[in-house]
Amino acid sequence: MKTATPHDRPNWFAGTFTAAWLVIVGVPLYTMVSWSLQTRDGFLDNGPIALPRALTLENFFTVVNDGFGRYLVNTVIVTVACVVLTLVAAIPAAYAIVRSRSWLASTAFRIFLLGLAIPAQATIIPLYLIINRLQLYDSLTAIVLPTVAFGLPLAILVLAGSLRDVSDELYDAMTVDGAGPFRILWQLVVPVSRGSIAAVGTYAALGAWNQFLFPLILTQDPDLRTLTLGLTKFRQEFQINLPGMMMAVLLTALPVFVLYLVARRWLIAGLAGMGGR
Amino acid sequence: MVAGVDTRTGEEAASDESPRPGPREPARPAVSRPRSWYLLPAALLFGLFAAFPLVLVVFLSFTEWEGIGDPALIGLDNWVRLFGDQRVLDVTGTTLLLTVLCWVTQTPAALLLGVWAAGPQRNRAILSSIFFLPLLLSTAALALMWQRLLDPYFGLATELGPLRNLLGTGTGAIAAIVFVIGWQYIPFHMLLYQAAARNVPKVLYDAATLDGASRSQMFWQITLPQLRNTIITSSTIMVVGSLTHFEIVLLLTNGGPGTATYILPFEMYIRGFRALEFGYASAIATVLVVLATTVSLVIVKFSGFAKMRSTLEGM
Numbered sequence: 064m065k066t067a068t069p070h071d072r073p074n075w076f077a078g079t080f081t082a083a084w085l086v087i088v089g090v091p092l093y094t095m096v097s098w099s100l101q102t103r104d105g106f107l108d109n110g111p112i113a114l115p116r117a118l119t120l121e122n123f124f125t126v127v128n129d130g131f132g133r134y135l136v137n138t139v140i141v142t143v144a145c146v147v148l149t150l151v152a153a154i155p156a157a158y159a160i161v162r163s164r165s166w167l168a169s170t171a172f173r174i175f176l177l178g179l180a181i182p183a184q185a186t187i188i189p190l191y192l193i194i195n196r197l198q199l200y201d202s203l204t205a206i207v208l209p210t211v212a213f214g215l216p217l218a219i220l221v222l223a224g225s226l227r228d229v230s231d232e233l234y235d236a237m238t239v240d241g242a243g244p245f246r247i248l249w250q251l252v253v254p255v256s257r258g259s260i261a262a263v264g265t266y267a268a269l270g271a272w273n274q275f276l277f278p279l280i281l282t283q284d285p286d287l288r289t290l291t292l293g294l295t296k297f298r299q300e301f302q303i304n305l306p307g308m309m310m311a312v313l314l315t316a317l318p319v320f321v322l323y324l325v326a327r328r329w330l331i332a333g334l335a336g337m338g339g340r
Numbered sequence: 341m342v343a344g345v346d347t348r349t350g351e352e353a354a355s356d357e358s359p360r361p362g363p364r365e366p367a368r369p370a371v372s373r374p375r376s377w378y379l380l381p382a383a384l385l386f387g388l389f390a391a392f393p394l395v396l397v398v399f400l401s402f403t404e405w406e407g408i409g410d411p412a413l414i415g416l417d418n419w420v421r422l423f424g425d426q427r428v429l430d431v432t433g434t435t436l437l438l439t440v441l442c443w444v445t446q447t448p449a450a451l452l453l454g455v456w457a458a459g460p461q462r463n464r465a466i467l468s469s470i471f472f473l474p475l476l477l478s479t480a481a482l483a484l485m486w487q488r489l490l491d492p493y494f495g496l497a498t499e500l501g502p503l504r505n506l507l508g509t510g511t512g513a514i515a516a517i518v519f520v521i522g523w524q525y526i527p528f529h530m531l532l533y534q535a536a537a538r539n540v541p542k543v544l545y546d547a548a549t550l551d552g553a554s555r556s557q558m559f560w561q562i563t564l565p566q567l568r569n570t571i572i573t574s575s576t577i578m579v580v581g582s583l584t585h586f587e588i589v590l591l592l593t594n595g596g597p598g599t600a601t602y603i604l605p606f607e608m609y610i611r612g613f614r615a616l617e618f619g620y621a622s623a624i625a626t627v628l629v630v631l632a633t634t635v636s637l638v639i640v641k642f643s644g645f646a647k648m649r650s651t652l653e654g655m
Contacts, residue, residue, distance in 0.1 A: 074555065077456040081467065084453060087523065088471055091489055094496055098488075111489075111496045148385070156382035159374040167376040171383060178390055180576075180636040182584040184605040185625040188612050189396035190389065192411075212389035215382050235371060244374040273478030275587050280613060291480035295591070298484055305488050305495070312481045319476045327469065330476075331531060 099123075099310035106306045122310035126297065131314060133286060134293035137203060138272060141289060144207045145271035146264050149218050152211065153263060157222035158252045162234065162244075172223070178216035183209070187280050194281050205281040206289065210274050211267075218263045225259035226252060262332035265322070269330065272319060290315040394629060400622035407616050418623040427599070428607065428624065434514070435603040439582035441518045446578055447571070450526050454533025455563055468534065475527045483591035486520045510600030513593045517601055520592060521585055529574045536570035537563060576639045580632050604628050 090112075098106055099122050101115045109116060160172045190209055191200075199205040233255070237247045253260065275291040282288070288296065294311055301307040323330060401418055403411035422428055457468040474482065489496045492505040506512040544562045553561070564571075586605035593601040595610070602610075605628060612621030 074456070077452055080449075080452055081456055084449070084471065084526075085467060088474060091485065091496070091523075092473060094489060095485055107494065111494065111498060152381040152385055155374070155378035159376060159378035162373050163376060163378070164373060165376045168379060171379050174391065175382075175386065178386060180580055180632060181390055181394055182580065182605070182628060182632050183390075184584045184586045184608070185628040185632070186390065186393035186397060187609070188618050188622050188625060189393035189400060191407075191618075192396065192400070192405075193388070193393060208385065209389040212385045215386045215390075219382060238372045242372060244372050244378070247372055248374065248378075269476070273480070275478060275480040291478045294480050294484055298487075305491065308484065308488050312477075312485045315481050316477050320473070323473075323476055331472070 095309050095313055098306045099313045101306050103304055103306055122307045123314070125304075125307050126311045126314055129297070129300065130285075130288075130293060131290075131311070134288050134290045137287060138290045141203055141206050141210070141274070142268050142271040144203070145210050145214070146267045148207065148211045149214055149267040150260060150264055153215055153218035153222055154253065154256075154260065155248060156215075157219050157226055157256075158244075158248050160219065160223050161226040161229075172219075175216045175219050178213075179220070181213070183213045183276060187276065190277075191280055199281075201282050201284050201287060203282075203287060206274065206277045207271075209277050209281075210271050214267050214270050218267065221263050222256055222259050225256045229255050258329075258332065261326070261329040265326050265329040268322070269319065397622050397625045397629065400619055401626045403619045403622075405618040407618055411619065414619065418620045421620065422623045422627070427602075428604075428627075430599070431602045431604055431607045432627075434601065435583060438514065438518065438585070438603055439579055441514070442521055442582040443575060443578055445518060446522050446526050446529055447575065449522065450529030450574065451533050451564075451567070451571075453526065453530040455537045455559070455567075457530060457534045458537035468530075471530065472527045474524050477524070479524065479587040480591060482520065482524055483588045486516070486523075487592050490516060507593060508597060510597060513597060513601045517585070517588060517592060520588060521582070525578070525581070529578065532570050532574050533567060536567050540566040572639060576636055579635050579639070583628060583632050583635070604631075 094111060097115050098111070100118045100120075101109065102117070102119050102121055105115065105117055105119070156171070156175075160168050160175075186209075194200050194205045194209075199208070229251070233251060234247065237251050242250065273291060274289070278287075278289045278292045282292070285296075294315060297308060297311040301311070400411055402413055402415060404414045404417070405411035453471065457464050457471075477485070487507070490506050491497060492508065497504045497506060500506070503512070506516045540563060544566070545558060548558050548562060583603075584605050585603065586609060589595060589601050589603055589606045590609070595602045595606055604624060608621045608624040608628065611624060612618045615621075
């Protein structure tokens with residue numbers, strides 16, 4: 064564990080900046096919650112920043128009765144599919160990269176590394192073409208496949224990083240016991256990288272949940288809208304209904320906030336993995 | 341777990357490098373190593389939906405395609421047009437401006453917050469977890485939230501006095517975009533710096549304290565040099581990311597007012613999915629890829645990042 068900081072005197076400069084940042088982060092978040100719990104008239108009377116005088120769930124029902132459930136189901140399907148597919152593809156790949164002596168593995172790793180720098184935005188036109196040709200346009204699968212593809216490099220990087228720390232003796236011991244690569248994958252690689260798998264899974268879930276670009280260009284059916292895309296519909300409908308809009312935004316983020324409470328460690332580990340190596 | 345390794349392991353390991361044992365000796369094969377097909381699912385997915393599009397976009401830049409039918413090769417027409425296109429030039433300028441502004445605002449803030457959050461105090465941990473919240477919101481949610489907050493008639497912006505119509509002026513809209521991007525991503529970079537600052541060997545500070553160094557001396561002469569690799573990583577992510585803040589532009593300003601906040605990916609999207617000039621849009625996309633790759637390579641080249649195996653190197 065860490066002992067006391069080297070600087071035990073108060074740090075006024077950083078302290079002041081941090082306090083300012085707390086206001087910058089806190090006020091908009093407070094406002095989002097406070098607006099969404101007021102009626103439109105109440106909000107207009109009350110002004111943007113004051114504490115709400117009366118709380119209401121009216122906006123909640125407005126949003127939920129306006130297709131939110133459908134969008135939620137779509138998003139959950141996309142998210143689950145993305146997490147599963149990411150793990151199924153990334154775990155064996157990371158294992159092969161760390162343990163295989165084939166030139167293919169090291170080349171693949173280099174290519175995946177370069178993949179970290181591909182801006183997804185720049186590929187939307189060819190993706191649109193490919194997805195069309197594969198007859199996948201306007202389906203949830205169309206959203207899942209590219210989302211996973213662009214998440215893989217980081218997932219593999221994080222998993223390979225944690226596998227490198229596994230000592231050769233463990234692999235050797237498994238081999239001595241007569242285990243083939245698949246059993247090693249299942250009984251050694253997966254258990255020892257549980258932490259990284261959780262981090263990669265959580266991070267993949269966050270990315271899929273918040274994905275906007277691929278649903279935007281690869282679907283058009285209103286029934287296939289994910290939550291992020293649904294928000295743009297709410298924007299059109301709630302032109303002047305600011306509390307309604309804020310409730311919609313809040314509701315799309317709520318599951319993620321809950322995930323954050325439960326799996327904060329993994330989420331942060333997944334994010335930190337991006338810069339960690 | 342496999343912790344119960346007996347002492348045999350050492351000797352066995354020594355013989356692992358020997359040629360393959362007979363096929364009927366499953367107990368003592370050469371070290372089991374995964375075959376290359378373990379890479380296959382990842383390679384297929386990544387190849388087909390990330391790497392191949394990257395190649396295809398270059399090909400499409402030599403074609404004319406309206407989104408239906410087949411792309412038709414038209415040679416260099418798109419590229420000739422691109423290099424004479426004043427608007428693309430302007431948009432590139434805006435993109436670079438945005439990139440620089442993002443770096444200049446986010447790096448000091450993230451460094452300061454990250455180093456501060458690396459301290460062991462409990463209140464710092466709690467505050468960091470609050471700071472982290474914006475990162476959880478989708479860009480779509482965040483952009484729409486800020487659009488409402490910046491509403492000049494009803495939003496928080498009504499408290500801003502002369503700045504209330506921020507999204508109504510070109511400079512204001514760019515400032516708003518830089519601010520919102522920072523609001524979302526500073527916590528991410530803060531996280532990188534926090535992790536790195538915790539890894540700075542404490543002995544360095546102890547020695548400096550004995551020498552009577554002041555806090556700012558310690559920051560400039562210990563913390564900052566020790567964070568060098570992280571600064572490079574963070575800057576690369578930041579700069580490449582800044583080239584591609586398409587969603588925030590689309591949803592917060594829709595490129596406006598006028599074309600003040602058009603950036604390259606947004607221009608590409610408009611050219612492609614609104615004007616149905618997919619070939620020309622692909623040329624713009626190619627420029628974007630080249631720009632992003634060049635920037636990453638330059639940063640990597642001048643930093644030796646490629647040689648780095650782990651953040652612990654050099655400790």
